[in-house]
Amino acid sequence: MQVVFTLYPGITALDFVGPYQVLSNVPGVEVVLAAVEPGTVSDDNDLLHLRVDTAIADLSAPDMIVVPGGPVANVHRAAESPLVDWLASRHETTTWTTSVCTGALLLGAAGLLDGLRATTHWLSYDELASFGASPTEQRVVIDGRIATAAGVSAGIDLGLTIVGREWGDDMARAIQLGIEYDPQPPYDAGSPSKAPAPIVELVTGLLRA
């Protein structure tokens, strides 16, 4: 099974590394990091610089695709790259086509979410709907072969969900134990329905700026 992470300039690092840490632990999985142009891909802080050796064009039939997200301006730039056509064509033969956070907007741009239930970062529900998707306030949404995760950290839950479906519950449990994923956030502000209203307003302003 070949799992391809599609990286592009300005991704959010944890969007990618969360599901990467889960899926790369499955024995026999071939993980490939790929980009439109091989070279260095930097994250949204321009602090983390990843070497990417593989061009997406050279990957003809990935079994699974994971599209990480990033600040919407960066996602919009990626939406004007050959990545979108590649997603549309390679999706035809995948077992799973997946996204984390605003990566869902790239699946949408590729025309893959029309009429489907899907999720994204909570600030991008409206844009997700513009692609014909029904934004669904869940951590991980599966509709057919497409699995979308909520914002940033939800990619870990996405990874474990797919591992459970594809390789069985015990494989997912073993990986969860290996990465000691027994989350205990010191605050309970991880979704707009849980965070205090002033915090929601603050973050909305910052992320939309």
Added chain:
Amino acid sequence: MQVVFTLYPGITALDFVGPYQVLSNVPGVEVVLAAVEPGTVSDDNDLLHLRVDTAIADLSAPDMIVVPGGPVANVHRAAESPLVDWLASRHETTTWTTSVCTGALLLGAAGLLDGLRATTHWLSYDELASFGASPTEQRVVIDGRIATAAGVSAGIDLGLTIVGREWGDDMARAIQLGIEYDPQPPYDAGSPSKAPAPIVELVTGLLRA
């Protein structure tokens, strides 16, 4: 405030990226990725290749240090590098010296955990104790200026805990909301006390191999 992530060959990516994603969101924080030798640092899968521009020797007084972990063989190699002496000397002037997962073993090797409560990946409690620490089964353990986190994914909780202490609860909540950290693991097997015994045995065997 300068926050330094000490990278070394064979780190586990999420150990580093979890707290990185949290701390790099704090306005005004200078995040630095550093290694004994600048160049490319690869993760424990040899799949993720990070460019690191800064040598730890050039960082004389970081305010905060984050030491990620990795498979113990890789940590043991790092323990024979100049990183350990650097940790011992720079700790003298930090506000926070922290670790994720088996990164705690490097704090231990630097002599920083003697007589302290600390945590690490659940499989490494015995080795942690060999440095004079009292292994403590908590997600994040703070003893004085030293904060240690449990395995891999616990670095996210560490990051939010430190942000709350240093920049206030609302800053931590805002970052939690921004990264939509509202974890909903599809299984409840994230610690040895929660996972089924055969899974614990399996993972113990695999990680000790």
